[in-house]
Amino acid sequence: MIYVTLGTMFLDFPRLIHKMDAIMQETGEQVIIQLGMAETVPQHCAYFRFKSQQEVLTIQEHARVIVGHAGIGVTLDALRVKRPLLLVPRLKQHQEHMNDHQLEIAEAVQRRGWGKMILDIDELDAACAHPPQPPADYQPNKAPLIAAVRRMVERVAKDKR
Numbered sequence: 001m002i003y004v005t006l007g008t009m010f011l012d013f014p015r016l017i018h019k020m021d022a023i024m025q026e027t028g029e030q031v032i033i034q035l036g037m038a039e040t041v042p043q044h045c046a047y048f049r050f051k052s053q054q055e056v057l058t059i060q061e062h063a064r065v066i067v068g069h070a071g072i073g074v075t076l077d078a079l080r081v082k083r084p085l086l087l088v089p090r091l092k093q094h095q096e097h098m099n100d101h102q103l104e105i106a107e108a109v110q111r112r113g114w115g116k117m118i119l120d121i122d123e124l125d126a127a128c129a130h131p132p133q134p135p136a137d138y139q140p141n142k143a144p145l146i147a148a149v150r151r152m153v154e155r156v157a158k159d160k161r
Contacts, residue, residue, distance in 0.1 A: 001029065001030040001031070001032065001062060001063050001064055002020070002023070002024075002029060002030070002031045002032070002063060002064060002065050002066075002067060002128060003031075003032050003034075003059050003060055003063035003065075003066050003067070003083075004016065004020050004031060004032070004033040004034065004045070004066075004067045004068065005033075005034040005036075005056075005066070005067075005068040005069065005071075005074050006033065006034060006035055006036045006038050006068075006069055007034075007036055007068070007069045007071045007073070007074070007090075008036045008037065008050075009036065009037065009069070009090060009096075009097060010037045011090070011095060011096055011097060011098075012038050012039045012040050012095075012096070013038050013040070013069065013090060013096050014038075014039075014040040015088075015094055015096065015121055016067070016069075016088050016121070017033065017035075017038065017040045017041075017042050017045075018040070019121050019124050019125075020033060020042065020045055020067070020124075021042045021043050021044045021045055022125075023124065023125055023128055024042075024044045024045050025044050026125070027128075027129075029064075030046065031044075031045040031046065032045065032046045032047065032048075032059060032063075033045050033046070033047040033048075034047070034048060034049075034050070034051070034056065035047050035048065035049050036049060036050065037049070056077065057077060057080070057081060060077055060078065060081045060083060061081045061083075063081075063083050064083075064084070064131075065083065065084045065085075065086060065128055065131040066078045066081075066083045066084065066085050066086070067086045067087075067088065067124070067128065068085070068086075068087060068088070069087070069088065069089065069090050069102060070087040070088070070089035070090070070102035070103070070105040070106035070109070070117070071102070071105070072105065074087075075087070075105070075109050075114060075115065076140075078114075078115065078134065079114060079134070079135070079138045079140075082134045082135075082136070082138075083134055084115070084131035084132055084133065084134050085109070085114060085115030085116070085131075085132075085134065086115060086116050086118055086124065086127050086128065086131060086132075087102075087105075087106040087109055087110075087115055087116070087117050087118065088118045088121065088124065089102035089103050089105070089106045089117065089119070090102050091103070113132075113135055114134075114135055114138070115132065115134075116131070116132045
């Protein structure tokens with residue numbers, strides 16, 4: 001199963017929806033798309049608009065590959081469930097976003113080896129057929145944040161005494 005997420009952007013993303021419809025028709029593999037507020041509705045793929053994060057994580061855990069807009073949330077989710085990640089950034093030139101910041105996110109994800117960026121939508125078929133391996137050793141680096149919060153709380157508690 002391929003899980004596709006378009007995020008919560010109010011702009012449509014027909015380029016990705018139509019491509020995933022074509023991939024499902026060609027391969028017969030189940031595709032589930034989280035549409036969010038997209039206007040385009042797939043003709044062949046299963047879809048939903050929104051679900052709770054736990055429901056989405058459950059779907060992602062069963063996915064062979066995750067395809068998503070280049071958002072931080074989908075990247076962190078894919079790392080958490082250890083699934084291959086393909087990022088198709090929403091692009092301003094296609095009126096899919098207000099700017100091209102998702103290019104920077106996708107480039108950073110690819111540079112770190114966390115997933116693969118797909119700029120040419122015609123490359124998505126091959127990428128879905130042969131996705132990159134997810135990083136097996138990824139661990140979120142929460143320690144510096146936790147330490148900083150702990151220091152701040154201790155400093156505030158000390159000042160209250």
